[in-house]
Amino acid sequence: MLADRGYAPLPGTVVLERALSPIAAGPTALAPLGGRMIEPALWDSLTGMQEAKSVIERRVILPLAEPTLAERHGVAQPKAIVLFGPPGTGKTTFAKGIASRLKWPFVEIEPAALAGDGSERAAARLAEAVDRILGLPAAVVFVDEVEDLASVRSAERRVNPGVTNEFLRQIPRLRDVPYHLLVCATNWVSRLDPAFLRPGRFDYVLPVGPPDADARAAIWNRYVTDITDERIDVDILVQRTELFTPADIEFAAHKAAQLAFEREHFEGVHHRAMTDEFLAAIGETRPTLTSEMIETFRNDTNTFARS
Known part of the structure; x- marks a missing residue:
C-alpha cells in the first residue's frame, strides 16, 4: 500500500524503538x-x-x-x-x-x-x-x-x-x-x-x-543548612535524638528556627539559630518512638x- 503512494525502502536504515512510560493523567x-x-x-x-x-x-x-x-x-x-x-x-x-x-x-x-x-x-x-x-x-x-x-x-x-x-x-x-x-x-x-x-x-x-545515627545526621544536616549559617554541633543533635523519627527532627528543627527568630525580635540578638536553640527545641519535642517500639x-x- 505504501509503495503505491511512492514510498520505498531505504537501504542501510536501522530503526530502533524504546518503550516509554505512559503519559501521566491530567x-x-x-x-x-x-x-x-x-x-x-x-x-x-x-x-x-x-x-x-x-x-x-x-x-x-x-x-x-x-x-x-x-x-x-x-x-x-x-x-x-x-x-x-x-x-x-x-x-x-x-x-x-x-x-x-x-x-x-x-x-x-x-x-x-x-x-x-x-x-x-x-x-x-x-x-x-x-x-x-x-x-x-x-x-x-x-x-x-x-x-x-x-x-x-x-x-x-x-x-x-x-x-x-x-x-x-x-x-x-x-x-x-x-x-x-x-x-x-x-x-x-x-x-x-x-x-x-x-x-x-x-x-x-x-x-x-x-533513622539510625547516620540517617539522623543526614536529616539534621539538611535542616541545619537551610536554617542557619552558624557552626552547629550536629553530633550532639544526633546523640540527643535517638528516639526521634524524621518527622520529629523536622519539627525540632523548625522550632529552633522559631526560637532564633523570636530571640532576635524580642532581644535584638542578631544571629541565626545556634546549637543552644537546637538543643532547646529538642528538649521541648516529645519523641514519637519508644525503646519498646524499636524492639x-x-x-x-x-x-x-x-x-
Missing part, C-alpha cells in the same frame, strides 16, 4: 479520585533512611522504570508492596517518592473514609474507586493504615468484613493492569492477617524503620520482611 481525570502528581524532585530530596530508600529503588522502582531491561533478565515487575514500620518513619513519604520517581499519579484510598457507610455501600464505593483508578494510564495507589482493612482480628478493623472482602477482590484487578502499583502501609504488620501478606498478593514486604520493629523485620 488533572481532570485525577480530581474525582483526589489524586495528584507529586513534585518530581521529591525522591531525590529524601535524605537519610538510605537503607530503605536503596531497597525500594532496586526492588520496586527500577523494574518499573526500565521494563525492557527487567524483561531481558526475567525480572518480574512488582505489582503490590507493603511498607511497615513505627509511626512517623516516612512510609507515606516513600510512597509519594515512588510516584515522584516514576512520574506516575499518586492516588490514595482511605479505609477510614469507607467506615461510615453501610457494608454494601462502602464496598460499592471501593469498587467504583478502583474502576476509576484502572481507567488511568498509570498510578501509584496508596492505602495507609491497611490494618483497618486487613487486621487478623476483625474487632480491630475500622471497616466491616464486606469491605475487607471487596478490597481482597480488587487487589488482583490492580495487579493485572500495567503501570499500576499498589502500596499499602501499616504501623503494625504483626496485626495483619497472614493470608493477606502472602506472596501471591504482595511481591515485597519492606521495613521502613527509625518490636526489629522483631517484626525478622519475622515479616520480604525483599
Whole structure:
C-alpha cells in the first residue's frame, strides 16, 4: 500500500524503538479520585533512611522504570508492596517518592473514609474507586493504615468484613493492569492477617524503620543548612535524638528556627539559630518512638520482611 503512494525502502536504515512510560493523567481525570502528581524532585530530596530508600529503588522502582531491561533478565515487575514500620518513619513519604520517581499519579484510598457507610455501600464505593483508578494510564495507589482493612482480628478493623472482602477482590484487578502499583502501609504488620501478606498478593514486604545515627545526621544536616549559617554541633543533635523519627527532627528543627527568630525580635540578638536553640527545641519535642517500639520493629523485620 505504501509503495503505491511512492514510498520505498531505504537501504542501510536501522530503526530502533524504546518503550516509554505512559503519559501521566491530567488533572481532570485525577480530581474525582483526589489524586495528584507529586513534585518530581521529591525522591531525590529524601535524605537519610538510605537503607530503605536503596531497597525500594532496586526492588520496586527500577523494574518499573526500565521494563525492557527487567524483561531481558526475567525480572518480574512488582505489582503490590507493603511498607511497615513505627509511626512517623516516612512510609507515606516513600510512597509519594515512588510516584515522584516514576512520574506516575499518586492516588490514595482511605479505609477510614469507607467506615461510615453501610457494608454494601462502602464496598460499592471501593469498587467504583478502583474502576476509576484502572481507567488511568498509570498510578501509584496508596492505602495507609491497611490494618483497618486487613487486621487478623476483625474487632480491630475500622471497616466491616464486606469491605475487607471487596478490597481482597480488587487487589488482583490492580495487579493485572500495567503501570499500576499498589502500596499499602501499616504501623503494625504483626496485626495483619497472614493470608493477606502472602506472596501471591504482595511481591515485597519492606521495613521502613527509625533513622539510625547516620540517617539522623543526614536529616539534621539538611535542616541545619537551610536554617542557619552558624557552626552547629550536629553530633550532639544526633546523640540527643535517638528516639526521634524524621518527622520529629523536622519539627525540632523548625522550632529552633522559631526560637532564633523570636530571640532576635524580642532581644535584638542578631544571629541565626545556634546549637543552644537546637538543643532547646529538642528538649521541648516529645519523641514519637519508644525503646519498646524499636524492639518490636526489629522483631517484626525478622519475622515479616520480604525483599
